[in-house]
Amino acid sequence: MSGPQLWLTIAAMALLSYALRVSFLLLHERLGFPPVVRRALRYVPYAVLAALLLPAVFAGGEEAFAIELPRIGAALLGALIALRTGSVILTLSLGMLTLWVGQWFL
């Protein structure tokens, strides 16, 4: 992809991303929400975070399943630490450490 075409593509991607983000921040007053939508919104973060999370653990973001024990082990330990401590920094550092140790041995 050449310069001008690439810049146009970047601009279009940026506009699209911005439109999705700004949508309800601007339109919400005019749209209003039925109660069932309000109830549903409470579950969006749980569902989306988990939907981002599990494929990244089990497939490394690729389009094929891959059971990689170090990733799964690190994720399980990370989940335990997150649950016990609620600390992002502990989850991240001990999770990455587990992954590296696991990759070293397996």
Place this chain on the structure above:
Amino acid sequence: MSESSARGEFFAGVRDIAPMMLAVGPFGAVAGLAAVASGLNFAEAVALSALINAGSAQLAALALIGVGAPVLVILATTFFVNLRYLMYSMALAPYLGGVKKRWRLVMAHVLFDQTFAFATQRYAQWPQAGHRLAYFMGVASPLFLTWISGTIVGAALGAQVPEGWSLDFAIPLTFLALLMPAIKDRPGAIAAVVGGVVALAGIPLPYNLGLIVGALAGVVAGVLAESRWRV
């Protein structure tokens, strides 16, 4: 509505997001490296992060640019990977009635996964705190600066990504750290489990549709579980 408590909320946001910079900095670096590795120059790589501001969509687009995919496929992928921002926008909007329109235009650009997660948690748990714009910008500004700095470092290094380091794994770990402590009841847990499992089963679907289908399934499951257990 004193000036000091707006400042207090801003720094509460900064404190909350501080640990996340350890994940977002390297993620920015990966985005910068991947852009340079896909043939983009330094300015293009940094523009990608500054203008689109959505790491997973950028990485997906770069993979497509690398294999010479048509622009329409790249844009469709951006749309699907970023569709969750529409949900974030929908979930945040009810809290932001008191925020001026021009500020909401700014907030939209720096609406990240982490910004959304921390802001909705704060607004739901401390509704009396007020100063919602201040908290949001306290979370979003350091995050955005770290993201751009990371991209600049990654793009400048330009060398091969040290894949053995598996820094990409910092991202799911970040999501884990946000998700696990937030689950407070059974419907929330069911929404997460169904969302994750359906997204996993949906990996073979094209254009990252598995993520969208999983998220929708999780939300529906959460609502159904709520009606079952709370009547």
